[in-house]
Structures are given as C-alpha cells and as structure tokens.
Amino acid sequence: MQDKITFYYSPQTRARSVASLLDELNAPHDLHVLNMKAGENRQPAFMAINPLGKVPAIRHGDAVVTEQVAIHIYLGDLFSEAGLTPALTDPLRGPYLRWMAYYAACFEPALVDAYMKREPAPEVTSPYGTYDQVMEIIRQQLSKGDYLLGDQFTVADVLWGTGIWWTLQFGLIPKFPEFEAYAARVRKRPSFTRAAAMDAALGAEHEVAAASAPKG
Structure with a gap:
C-alpha cells in the first residue's frame, strides 16, 4: 500500500x-x-x-x-x-507537458505583469513574448475542442480550467467565447463543485477567526 x-x-x-x-x-x-x-x-x-x-x-x-x-x-x-494523464508512449504526452509548462512559464508571468501594470521585457527576451500573444495562443488552442488537448479531459484541464475560471472572475483575461465556454465546461464537473464548496466554507471560517482574534 x-x-x-x-x-x-x-x-x-x-x-x-x-x-x-x-x-x-x-x-x-x-x-x-x-x-x-x-x-x-x-x-x-x-x-x-x-x-x-x-x-x-x-x-x-x-x-x-x-x-x-x-x-x-x-x-x-x-x-x-x-486515465487523466497521457502515458509516456502516448502522442499526447508531449503536448500535455507543453501546456503544463506553459501555464507556469508564460500564462502566470504574463498575468502578473499585466495586473501590476509592469512593462514586460522586450519581446525578444521576454519568457512569454507579450500578454496579447499568450492570450491568443491559448484562445486558438481552446478553439480546437472541448478541452486543452481536444476531446480528452486531462490533468491539464484541472489546472487550466481552474485558472481560466478564476482569472475571468477578476477580469484578468479577455472574455473570449472560448475562455468562457471552457471555464463553464470545467466548472460543471463535480470535483470543481466540491472544491469550491470546501474553499468557501474554510474561507468563511478563517474570516471569522480573523475577526475574533485579539487586536494589537
């Protein structure tokens, strides 16, 4: 075990x-x-x-x-x-790893720079190019099927679905139809619903604890 x-x-x-x-x-x-x-x-x-x-x-x-x-x-x-991870011999393994890495290497850095109103590095040295390029690359990928790798739901969609949904709520990414449809699709999964309920309940508990904590 x-x-x-x-x-x-x-x-x-x-x-x-x-x-x-x-x-x-x-x-x-x-x-x-x-x-x-x-x-x-x-x-x-x-x-x-x-x-x-x-x-x-x-x-x-x-x-x-x-x-x-x-x-x-x-x-x-x-x-x-x-069955949510392409095997090493699966042709989707390479694209799967690509999109997992792209989330941390390009998507999040582009978001943070845009949110902080920071000028990114020159395009030739920026790890992600430009914010608009990142958004368009993701939009094009999501236009190819229901999920990031087409019709197959994978671990990548748990990561990206949560991220796209979250950033849409705060206006951090464009409201492209592809983004909104993808976020709605992932949001319907029972795992997302249960995680959201746990998050809300524990968040409320922590707010109460913070309000009742001694000041000073």
Missing part, C-alpha cells in the same frame, strides 16, 4: 486546483489546512515544507513537492489508473 498524501491547503489560493485534482483522481489524502490570515504558513513547521510559505504543497512518503504545476504532474502520474 502506497503512502498516503498529505495535502497542505489554504482557501482562496492556487491550492484549489489541487483539491479538485485529488478529487478527480480519487486519491486518498490527509488535508492539512493552513490559516494564512493567522500566519500559519509562516510558522517553522510549514516553512520546513516550503521555505516560501506558499501553498499548495504535498508530502508523499519522503517526497515533498511544491509548485502547483509540479504537483499536478506528480499526482497525475502517481494515479495514472485514473
């Missing part, structure tokens, strides 16, 4: 996509909730897990995995029997 996973989680963070993924994979795990409003993510116990004090993170046996994309790839391969 393989070691159970410990999932370090806090509401209203990138950890939500991992919550959906664990649900999709039917992966046994222990949920370790951190109240970031109370600074629990900055305590020594968690800083030993991730020195940046960020979630998501997982522990699996002696392995500690941080970084949202790495966790998705790791879990998808670990629970390959769920």
Whole structure:
C-alpha cells in the first residue's frame, strides 16, 4: 500500500486546483489546512515544507513537492489508473507537458505583469513574448475542442480550467467565447463543485477567526 498524501491547503489560493485534482483522481489524502490570515504558513513547521510559505504543497512518503504545476504532474502520474494523464508512449504526452509548462512559464508571468501594470521585457527576451500573444495562443488552442488537448479531459484541464475560471472572475483575461465556454465546461464537473464548496466554507471560517482574534 502506497503512502498516503498529505495535502497542505489554504482557501482562496492556487491550492484549489489541487483539491479538485485529488478529487478527480480519487486519491486518498490527509488535508492539512493552513490559516494564512493567522500566519500559519509562516510558522517553522510549514516553512520546513516550503521555505516560501506558499501553498499548495504535498508530502508523499519522503517526497515533498511544491509548485502547483509540479504537483499536478506528480499526482497525475502517481494515479495514472485514473486515465487523466497521457502515458509516456502516448502522442499526447508531449503536448500535455507543453501546456503544463506553459501555464507556469508564460500564462502566470504574463498575468502578473499585466495586473501590476509592469512593462514586460522586450519581446525578444521576454519568457512569454507579450500578454496579447499568450492570450491568443491559448484562445486558438481552446478553439480546437472541448478541452486543452481536444476531446480528452486531462490533468491539464484541472489546472487550466481552474485558472481560466478564476482569472475571468477578476477580469484578468479577455472574455473570449472560448475562455468562457471552457471555464463553464470545467466548472460543471463535480470535483470543481466540491472544491469550491470546501474553499468557501474554510474561507468563511478563517474570516471569522480573523475577526475574533485579539487586536494589537
């Protein structure tokens, strides 16, 4: 019997996509909730897990995995029997890894620069080119089928579906029809609904705890 996973989680963070993924994979795990409003993510116990004090993170046996994309790839391969990860011999494996990497290497950096109103590096040296190029590349990919790799739902869609949905809510990406249809499609999945409910409930608990905490 393989070691159970410990999932370090806090509401209203990138950890939500991992919550959906664990649900999709039917992966046994222990949920370790951190109240970031109370600074629990900055305590020594968690800083030993991730020195940046960020979630998501997982522990699996002696392995500690941080970084949202790495966790998705790791879990998808670990629970390959769920059928959500293209095998090494599958022609979709390369495109799958490409889009997983593109999320962290291009999509998020472009979003952060745009949100912070920072001028990106010159196009020839920017890791993502330009914000508009990134959005158009994603739009074109999502125009090819229901999911990122066409008709097949994969771990990549848990990551991207959550990200596209979240950024649409805050007006961080254009309301392209392809984006809105994709987000709505992923949002209908039971795993997304359950993760959203858990996120809302724990977020409310943390708000109450913050309001009742001694001041000063």
